[in-house]
Amino acid sequence: MTDFDATRAMFHLPDGVIYLDGNSLGPLPVAAAARVARTIGAEWGDMLISGWNRAGWMEMPARLGDRIGRLIGAEPGHVVLGDTLSIKVYQALASALEMTPGKRIILSDTGNFPTDLYMAEGLVRTLGNGYALKTVAPEDVAGHITDEIAVLMLTEVDYRTGRKHDMAALTAKAHAAGALAVWDLAHSAGALPVDVAGGGADFAVGCTYKYLNSGPGGPAFIYVAPRHAETARPALSGWLGHQAPFAFDLDYRPGQGVERMRVGTPPVLQMAALEAALDVWDHADIADIRARSVELSELFIREVEARCPDLALASPRDPQQRGSQVSFRFPDGYAVMQALISRGVIGDFRAPDIMRFGFTPLYLQPGEVIRAAEIMEEVMAGRLWDRPEFRTRARVT
Ligand SMILES: *Cc1c(COP(=O)(O)O)cnc(C)c1O
Numbered sequence: 289m290t291d292f293d294a295t296r297a298m299f300h301l302p303d304g305v306i307y308l309d310g311n312s313l314g315p316l317p318v319a320a321a322a323r324v325a326r327t328i329g330a331e332w333g334d335m336l337i338s339g340w341n342r343a344g345w346m347e348m349p350a351r352l353g354d355r356i357g358r359l360i361g362a363e364p365g366h367v368v369l370g371d372t373l374s375i376k377v378y379q380a381l382a383s384a385l386e387m388t389p390g391k392r393i394i395l396s397d398t399g400n401f402p403t404d405l406y407m408a409e410g411l412v413r414t415l416g417n418g419y420a421l422k423t424v425a426p427e428d429v430a431g432h433i434t435d436e437i438a439v440l441m442l443t444e445v446d447y448r449t450g451r452k453h454d455m456a457a458l459t460a461k462a463h464a465a466g467a468l469a470v471w472d473l474a475h476s477a478g479a480l481p482v483d484v485a486g487g488g489a490d491f492a493v494g495c496t497y498k499y500l501n502s503g504p505g506g507p508a509f510i511y512v513a514p515r516h517a518e519t520a521r522p523a524l525s526g527w528l529g530h531q532a533p534f535a536f537d538l539d540y541r542p543g544q545g546v547e548r549m550r551v552g553t554p555p556v557l558q559m560a561a562l563e564a565a566l567d568v569w570d571h572a573d574i575a576d577i578r579a580r581s582v583e584l585s586e587l588f589i590r591e592v593e594a595r596c597p598d599l600a601l602a603s604p605r606d607p608q609q610r611g612s613q614v615s616f617r618f619p620d621g622y623a624v625m626q627a628l629i630s631r632g633v634i635g636d637f638r639a640p641d642i643m644r645f646g647f648t649p650l651y652l653q654p655g656e657v658i659r660a661a662e663i664m665e666e667v668m669a670g671r672l673w674d675r676p677e678f679r680t681r682a683r684v685t
Contacts, residue, residue, distance in 0.1 A: 290576035292649060298568045299501075299651045306656045306663075308635040311475060311613045311646025314501030320564040327560035339556075348559045349550055353509055355566045356500065359574060360473060360492065361483035362511045368546045369562075370554050373474060373495040373508040375524065377441075378407045379549055380491035380510060382523030384439045384468040385411075385419070387516065391438035391466070392419045399426040399446040404472055408441060411523075426451060430461060437467040444482070445475035445611030448638045450603040452480075452611050455487040463488060474498060477509075478569075479612035479648075480578045484511055491516075499612070499648060502562035510549045517545040526551035572650060580649035582607040584657050585614045588645065591661030592616065596668045602642055613646045622685065626678035627667045633660045637685045 300316040301307060307315060331343040340346050353367035360367070370376075381394065394408050405423065412419040424432045426446065433440060440462040445452050459469040468490040476482050478499030484492045492511040496502035512520050522542060527533045528550040531541040542548035586607060592599060602615040618624055618641060625637040635645040645660075667673055 290572045290580075290649075292580065292653070295568060295572055295649075296651045296653065298571070301651060304632045306633045306660045307652065308633065308645040308647070308660060310501070310648035310650075310652070311479070311498055311644070312636055313497055313504060314499060314565070314648070315651060316503065317501055317561075317565045317568055319567060320503065320561045323564040324557055324560045327557060332556075345554070345556045345559075348556065348563075349507075349554045350547065352559060352562055352566060353546070355569070356477065356494075356496070356509050357511065359482070359500075359569065360477050360494070360511065361481070361485050361487070362492075363485055363514050366514055366517060366546050367509050367511045368549050369496070369507045369509050369559065370528075370550050370552075371508055372505075373472070373493060374403045374407050375551070376493040376508040376510045376549075377404050377470075377472060378411055379522060379524050379551075380470045380493050380512075381408055381439060381441055382411055383512075383516075383520040384441075384470050384491055385415070386521055386523075387519070388438040388466070388468055391436060392417070393437050394419075394421045394439045394441050395429065395432055395437045395467075396421065396423050396441045397426040397429050398423050399448065399451065400441075400443050401447045401472070401474065404441065404443060426453070429453070430458060433458070433461045433465050433467065435465050437462065437465055439468050439470055441470045441472075443472035443474060445479070445613075447475055448602070448642050448644065449615050450475075450610040450613040452604075452609055455482075455484075455489065459488040459490075475611050475613070478574075478577075479581065481574050485513075489513060491520075496562050496565075500562070501565040501568070501650075502558060503565075505555070506558050506562055507555050510546065512546045512549060514545075520548070522548050522551075524551050528552055528554070568650060577649050578612075581612040581647045584647040584649060584652060584654060585610065585612070587654060588614055588647070588657050588661060591658055592664055595661055595665035598668060599643075599664075612648065613644055615642045615644045617641045618643060620673060620679075622681065623673040623675075623678040624664075624667060627673035627675075628660075628663060630678070631663050631667070633663050639685070 473494035
């Protein structure tokens with residue numbers, strides 16, 4: 289059984305803050321500062337370039353990839369880290385399209401995170417030749433998986449509403465139609481149990497700075513199913529995905545398995561932070577996390593609905609249909625969120641009218657959830673949000 293007091297103590301949480309935004313940027317793991325300092329001082333500082341060998345920097349993308357693999361149900365040796373999620377989406381999609389010759393349609397949904405759709409648009413423009421991206425409403429995806437679909441590209445948990453797709457069922461449907469499935473786990477990894485192997489995913493990608501707490505700019509991960517690992521051809525054929533980077537051949541030969549999805553030099557300092565963040569998971573069981581996340585989010589919905597009649601739940605009411613976040617709609621949601629943040633309750637806002645709150649049991653406790661709902665009631669009942677300074681939009685919302 290996960291000791292949630294113990295895991296909470298592993299994070300730096302500023303006084304006076306109730307943090308409901310770990311779904312967007314996880315907080316600082318206490319051990320990360322010393323771990324990064326060691327990498328800077330004892331490794332970069334003292335070892336200089338020999339750190340690539342002596343400190344194992346070059347193996348980190350695969351070593352840490354394996355630890356993430358355990359959280360998403362991947363077979364050992366089939367996850368690698370690097371780049372940002374946008375890049376990993378592009379790579380997975382490009383490889384998958386090449387593996388479904390004769391078909392040219394990517395199917396996604398309008399609840400997908402825009403960068404995933406933008407990367408797909410860019411890729412089909414480069415490919416030309418009739419390739420196209422088709423987006424339908426999230427609830428209509430299953431009905432549009434027809435024989436003309438080459439790749440089903442979905443994000444398991446909707447970043448705005450928290451609505452969760454059924455990975456296994458949709459993947460099975462895609463396979464039956466001769467398509468491959470690419471899953472984005474940005475809001476799943478570290479939030480709920482994921483089983484990429486059992487669910488049949490062909491490719492999966494995700495980021496580490498949300499529920500995995502690697503810090504701003506932390507690297508993304510990519511999973512390639514073992515059955516494709518030696519055949520998938522990387523579109524971004526960088527030197528570190530080469531079979532022998534230090535042979536400096538003039539021709540590209542893909543590396544072994546998922547290693548071929550590496551592109552260039554890995555972000556060692558970010559990976560040091562990620563390593564400290566992943567240590568927390570040695571003390572946490574993802575099934576416990578899920579049970580507690582459902583408990584916390586149910587509590588929040590109950591408390592907010594009882595106190596704030598003007599807010600409309602934007603997330604599915606059935607917790608099994610949700611990820612680990614809850615959203616409410618309100619026309620002036622941006623101003624309400626700014627008023628909440630000024631009172632120490634940190635969530636975020638997604639246009640046009642969604643206030644988003646993430647539930648992260650590693651460090652969030654039931655008393656804080658109730659307190660957040662009380663503060664929301666004060667803000668709503670007193671119209672405390674209705675002030676010019678809360679309406680001015682910052683660059684990041
Ligand atoms: C957070 C998120 C991203 C972010 O991509 P970056 O390249 O890391 O900025 C992409 N896709 C989804 C689904 C996300 O939730």
